[in-house]
Amino acid sequence: MTKFSDLKLDPKVLKAVVEAGYETPTPIQAQAIPAALEGRDVLGIAQTGTGKTAGFVLPLVTRLARGRARARMPRSLVLAPTRELAAQVAESFDTYSKYTKLTKALLIGGVSFGEQDKLIDRGVDVLIATPGRLLDHFERGKLLLTGVEVMVVDEADRMLDMGFIPDIERIFQLTPFTRQTLFFSATMAPEIERITNQFLSNPLKVEVARQATTAESIEQRLIEFRPSRKDRTFAEKRALLRELIVAEGEACKNAIIFCNRKIDVDVVAKSLKQHGFDAAPIHGDLDQSVRTRTLDGFRDGSLRFLVASDVAARGLDIPAVSHVFNFDVPSHAEDYVHRIGRTGRAGRKGKAFTLSSPSDEKYLGAIEHMLQKPLPRGEAPEVAADERPEPAPKPKRGEGSERAARPARAERPRRARREPVEAQPEAVASQPEAAAKVEKPVEPAPAPVQPDPANADERGRNDKRGDRRDRRRGRDNDAPVVGMGDHVPDFLTRTFRSV
Known part of the structure; x- marks a missing residue:
């Protein structure tokens, strides 16, 4: 049985693996790690949970142990579809590289650009990122991908579902042609196969049996x-x-x-x-x-x-x-x-x-x-009566409007019908006296307002301004208004001789 000690890993990396409690590699690790250490492109088809994260992190750390990163030019790039998966790859890198002096940067959304820019400016050996945030840094001029030696694409089928395939193609074009590429996916969709044929050079295909069964536990x-x-x-x-x-x-x-x-x-x-x-x-x-x-x-x-x-x-x-x-x-x-x-x-x-x-x-x-x-x-448990949601009753026609707020015709109080009252002689006789008693005194007419001499000149000036304004507009206040009944246009009175 193959052990990690047989895979020609760096002694510092092997020490970290032993401390993590691992001795025997999984099938995909046993096949992918030797090929990756030789510098070959690897195409791994395996489901999540088969140990493929260590399958590319261990050879990555071993290869980058020699060399030094430059500012804004990472030496390796790992792409992950989600922030959580990228963060987990970063944790795995910390676990296996703790006895080395390699540096990393995690570029994911929802985090300040400033902190990420500081890490990139100092230079990192491993750049772990989601495609969107990586392109954001590149378009802002904060990142160069011309120094990438190893590029890893993890969970490519998940990226396909999330619409990241165009971004991955663009990122591939920004990296050097001489890079080493490690490509991992759960399935081989046509789009993923097209990318592998375009950007991978004679890859070693490592295919682990598709996980179609669930654990017995x-x-x-x-x-x-x-x-x-x-x-x-x-x-x-x-x-x-x-x-x-x-x-x-x-x-x-x-x-x-x-x-x-x-x-x-x-x-x-x-x-x-x-x-x-x-x-x-x-x-x-x-x-x-x-x-x-x-x-x-x-x-x-x-x-x-x-x-x-x-x-x-x-x-x-x-x-x-x-x-x-x-x-x-x-x-x-x-x-x-x-x-x-x-x-x-x-x-x-x-x-x-x-x-x-x-x-x-x-x-x-x-x-x-x-x-x-x-x-x-x-069997579904019985839902308690107080837990079962009561269906909302359908509103009747007209409910919820102002008309619905009015009482129904049968509920409205009927108005008392007025009966004609016959005039009594005594009442008729007493009407003039009552009218005389309630007759209001006549108020004197208001005195005519005398024109104020001080305002007379002002009114005159206003009238003159109005006349000048009307003349400018072609108006004549004294000219009679002529309508169609008083004036007939000349063309209506002309006669035409028939030919």
Whole structure:
């Protein structure tokens, strides 16, 4: 059996590997490391969790042990699709290079450009970055890629899903043609195969059997439910999730809850917090400081539930996760294996629950086809009456308007009908006297206002200004107004002789 001591690694690197507790390399490590140390291009096809991070970090550290970095010109470049995966590669580099003097820089979004610029200006041996932030630094003139000796692309299929393939092609064109390229992917999509044919030179293809099975240490359950009404599916699924957590009791020490959409991640996390569960969201739209703080809290046990998108499905190594809940059935069958693989790690037991509604039959069939067996079914717990959301009654026609606020015609108080009153002789006789009693005194007419001599001159000047203004505009106040009835145009009075 091959051991790390047989792979011709640098003694300092080998010492760090032994201290990390590893003795035997995985299949992809045993095949990729020797070829990478020889300077050959490597094309590795392997799923996340097969140890391919160490498969390119160990030869990278060994090769860069000799030499020195220059300012703004990194000696090697590692591309990762997500911030979390890039940060994990950086941690792996720190682990295996602690006895060397190599330097690194992590370029990811959500972090200040200023701190990253300082690291680049000092010169780094290894540059670990996401494609978008790397191009941002390059376009700002803070980075040169002409000194890259080794370039690594990790999780290329994930980058394809996230739309990074054009950025990767551009980055390849900015690096020297003589570089060594290590390319790792879970699948060989046509776009990825085109890139490998274009930018890799006679690569050694290392293909590990595709991971289509789940670990035996994970207990899987598929919870099928039918919503009472289609528009209540989301609310009733949240209530079912809470009942599953309560039913697990103390066995559910912590859990990752996966949703397909970022907006659903926020809603589910907010719903759990409102019902007394310690939960926090993590997805690509959050600031990096928030994502880092949330992950650190989940790792150290201060946070119990992590509601995440597929950004946490790959690359995250959190060994003590007791449960995984698929709030949504993943749209890609491979993501199911990645998601539930967050639990049951390092020989521990784990449980994975998947909530499925009738609209998920297509995705569920793809997962069972990939696994070549049906998912074990489980019984849904009874949702308490106070937990089940009540369907909102449909408003009646006209409700919510001003007309609805008025009382109905039958409820309106009827006005008293006025009956004609016959004039009584005494009342008629007494009317003149009553009118005489209530007759108001006539007020004297106001005295005519005498013109003020001081204002007379001012009024005269205003009248003269108005006359001059009218003359300028072609007006004549004394000219009679002539209409069509008094004046007929000449062309109407002419006679025409017929030819």
